[in-house]
């Protein structure tokens with residue numbers, strides 16, 4: 339079988355083996371070394387001097403954790419959305435009582451940093467800005483550097499007079515971090531969330547969250563109810579090399595091993611491989627006469643969304659790929675259901691994997 343959905347992604351053999359190890363005492367010395375080593379390796383990818391916490395949760399748990407630690411009910415939040423996952427991030431903020439302003443861009447396009455900047459200047463006082471780095475539902479990567487700069491510049495001047503450092507920026511990087519460059523500190527992101535089953539070549543079950551120094555002030559003051567997600571005990575326990583609650587040990591074993599492999603390959607090589615494969619995927623799709631959903635200037639290196647050709651049933655296409663060719667792709671989400679299909683190419687992926695997908699698609703098309 340060729341599993342090419344945008345997460346969970348396939349595991350290298352060494353990672354698979356690591357997940358099968360015997361349980362250990364999560365309050366014992368072996369766990370302390372495991373957590374410290376994994377955290378140090380993760381910090382290299384987050385490119386932060388701040389904290390990186392590991393939560394036993396899927397990515398969405400990480401999104402919720404970020405919001406309950408930053409927000410109080412009634413806080414104003416600007417949620418930038420370019421698709422299904424941007425909408426989800428916004429919805430979580432709403433559920434916890436934020437006063438939400440939604441800034442939507444058409445699905446398939448990237449967010450325009452200039453429009454974000456204008457909005458922040460026209461309506462000052464947002465406590466938090468939410469943005470998706472890589473929108474997995476459309477295959478679009480936002481220009482996060484430019485968005486972060488727009489947030490910093492347009493809010494800090496207004497709000498520094500109020501004794502505040504401007505709006506905080508929370509980034510859903512669930513399907514980008516580990517595959518696409520995201521220097522969290524340099525760009526000025528305050529909370530960055532990712533998930534083990536996407537670019538990290540690890541099993542589902544862990545959300546990894548980077549928290550900037552600046553974000554801590556908000557964490558101390560936030561009034562949203564929180565217990566399991568509370569960053570404060572996470573930090574206290576992390577200081578002793580532990581987690582407050584029982585961690586998903588098997589997933590951590592896998593992540594520990596995959597991070598070793600990633601360190602061997604090196605950050606810049608990993609990013610270059612994803613850029614190369616993203617391009618290879620898109621060129622292959624176009625060569626088959628198929629149409630990409632995403633604006634190509636912002637096409638994602640980790641997931642490609644393809645329009646279902648007119649006259650073709652999207653569900654049936656995916657079923658035939660699975661049954662006749664053993665190729666498993668993702669469908670469309672929300673309003674894109676049946677209208678697109680999505681190919682994941684993050685983590686453990688090479689050109690040969692893309693060739694298998696293209697070959698199957700080619701056989702079905704003729």
Ligand SMILES: *Cc1c(COP(=O)(O)O)cnc(C)c1O
Pocket residue numbers: 345396397398399423470472473474510511512513533
């Ligand atoms: C996968 C994904 C999520 C959801 O993650 P879960 O692990 O399924 O909770 C959220 N945002 C983005 C951008 C994703 O790719």
